[in-house]
Amino acid sequence: MSLMGYYWLMSFDRDHVLHVAADLLTRKATATMEEVARAAGISRATLNRHFTGRDALVRALEELGIAKCEAALEAARLEEGAAAGAVRRLVREIQPCTGLLTFLYSENQLFEGEKQNAGWFRIDERLTSLFRRGQETGEFRIDLSATWLTEALYGLLAAGSWAVTEGRVARNDFTHMIAELLLGGAMRRDES
Amino acid sequence: MSLMGYYWLMSFDRDHVLHVAADLLTRKATATMEEVARAAGISRATLNRHFTGRDALVRALEELGIAKCEAALEAARLEEGAAAGAVRRLVREIQPCTGLLTFLYSENQLFEGEKQNAGWFRIDERLTSLFRRGQETGEFRIDLSATWLTEALYGLLAAGSWAVTEGRVARNDFTHMIAELLLGGAMRRDES
DNA sequence: CTCAAATGAGACATAAATGACTCATTGGCG
DNA sequence: CGCCAATGAGTCATTTATGTCTCATTTGAG
Numbered sequence: 001m002s003l004m005g006y007y008w009l010m011s012f013d014r015d016h017v018l019h020v021a022a023d024l025l026t027r028k029a030t031a032t033m034e035e036v037a038r039a040a041g042i043s044r045a046t047l048n049r050h051f052t053g054r055d056a057l058v059r060a061l062e063e064l065g066i067a068k069c070e071a072a073l074e075a076a077r078l079e080e081g082a083a084a085g086a087v088r089r090l091v092r093e094i095q096p097c098t099g100l101l102t103f104l105y106s107e108n109q110l111f112e113g114e115k116q117n118a119g120w121f122r123i124d125e126r127l128t129s130l131f132r133r134g135q136e137t138g139e140f141r142i143d144l145s146a147t148w149l150t151e152a153l154y155g156l157l158a159a160g161s162w163a164v165t166e167g168r169v170a171r172n173d174f175t176h177m178i179a180e181l182l183l184g185g186a187m188r189r190d191e192s
Numbered sequence: 193m194s195l196m197g198y199y200w201l202m203s204f205d206r207d208h209v210l211h212v213a214a215d216l217l218t219r220k221a222t223a224t225m226e227e228v229a230r231a232a233g234i235s236r237a238t239l240n241r242h243f244t245g246r247d248a249l250v251r252a253l254e255e256l257g258i259a260k261c262e263a264a265l266e267a268a269r270l271e272e273g274a275a276a277g278a279v280r281r282l283v284r285e286i287q288p289c290t291g292l293l294t295f296l297y298s299e300n301q302l303f304e305g306e307k308q309n310a311g312w313f314r315i316d317e318r319l320t321s322l323f324r325r326g327q328e329t330g331e332f333r334i335d336l337s338a339t340w341l342t343e344a345l346y347g348l349l350a351a352g353s354w355a356v357t358e359g360r361v362a363r364n365d366f367t368h369m370i371a372e373l374l375l376g377g378a379m380r381r382d383e384s
Numbered sequence: 385c386t387c388a389a390a391t392g393a394g395a396c397a398t399a400a401a402t403g404a405c406t407c408a409t410t411g412g413c414g
Numbered sequence: 415c416g417c418c419a420a421t422g423a424g425t426c427a428t429t430t431a432t433g434t435c436t437c438a439t440t441t442g443a444g
Contacts (some may be wrong), residue, residue: 012420029283029301032401043422048403084379099255104296109221109354134378141380148369149378151355159347160340162301169340177340185275185377186326186341204390235392240433269440 011187012046016065021057026099027165030108033057047067057106059117066119068097083134090130091157098161098174103123105158124150145176149182156182202303204242209234210256213249217260218291219357221298225249236253248297251309257296258311260289273328276375282322283349283371290353290366316342322341 020040024031031039032056037047051057072093074116078086094101108116131149134140140149163169169177198226212232216223223231225246230240243249264285270278286293300308313325322340326332332341352370 020212028202033403034401044402045405046229046421047424049420053403054401087378131378138377139380141376144369144373144378145361145365146354148355148361148365148373151351151360152369152373155351155354156344159343162338162347163343168343169337173337173340177336178342180337181340181344181377182373182380183377183378184333184338185373185375186279186323187375187377188331189381224430225433228437237393238391241390245433246431251442 008150011049012042014050016040017042017047017050018060022061022064022103025061029103039055056084058104059098060106062117062119065100065115066099066117066123069094069123070119072097075121078126078130083130083137085182086130087134087153088175088179090127091182092175094157095174098157099165101154102158102161105154122185127153153178153182201373204234204238204241208232209239209242210252212257214292214295217253218295221295250296252293252313254296254309257289257292258315261286261293261315262311264289265315270318270322274330274352275322275331279323279326279345279375280367280371282319283345283374284367286349287366290349291357293346294350294353297346299311302335346375359376 017036017040021036024036025038028035033047034044036057037044040047047057051060073090075093076086076089078090080086095144108120127150128146131146132139135142135146157180160174164171164174209228209232213228216335217230220227225239228249229236232239241251243252265282267285268278268281270282272278277373295307298313319342323332323338327334327338348370352361352366356363358365
């Protein structure tokens, strides 16, 4: 028995293929299906049997990205405690999938005409709610809209992920860099 | 006499073509050469006569983007006054070319192997210097590196530009959104 | 007006990615 | 061991973007 229906042979590891594809496409968004197959250690034929066309692969990656993202949101317990702490937990939890998210983020810009996955909307909603909660409790400023704070978080995650892969900043600084800039900004803060 | 050597006919307006191409490619990064030509109101043949291949066009756009960006840096007078004020002037001046910059920013990620234009390095240097100056005068916090602040500015500009074109935030809020988030962060600041 | 030069439209070959297909081989299960 | 299904390697046709070429037409300069 298997969740996927592949109960006879295990040589095709769907999850492994998706992760390899995510890694590769994160670094080279224009990678060929053959390059993806080779990176995953399978043949192009097999890759095409399971993902008919690049679209199917990207859509599967989208599902994976949404699932990982929502898992990170769960693990961060966004509704608990101070909003600032929730943002810090969120950035820490979401770090492992920023590469995939950045790829999907830029990929979505190409699919302008098509309908986009409802999962992104759910995630948007939860993040915006978090920032709105912070504003309502007086923790966050209100002259920056919760929508913008959400978009800014995406942008900072992408910039941080890119800067890390380029070697311009240390991977271990990722969480601190992003969370503290988003929360506190660049200006020095009087310790009160 | 002419700067370009086209002193007999003026029906090819290089600057116009570049701006149209920038507008189009900003919205649809995968636009065809023919789509670019049609958008610019010229034939594909003429477009190819002046820019042999997509690479030549992108490289010309890169030159344009760098020139516009450096002009914005000049206009912002980065070395004058408080660093925070310089950042605000910079964001205001650079807003008109964020679309083009965002396109080139994502395009550069594809040219991983190739040498990248020295202009970006110059711009990087000037921005990093600005943030470093702010840190040295005690205006900016020092636990976030000047390099990261520069990268974060790029990310916020891209996210802001994208959010505006998607209609999620108002165009008029662009400068305030980006500059204030980068400078002050999301947390409410005690008015002291 | 006349000529030179660039344009526009179209044809053409090319290169690359893709999807579908065949067939021999492999590996697990009964 | 023998079957059976999936894999891998290869082939083929199709599509698409691209670069080049020709030639009639247009347009500005003299």
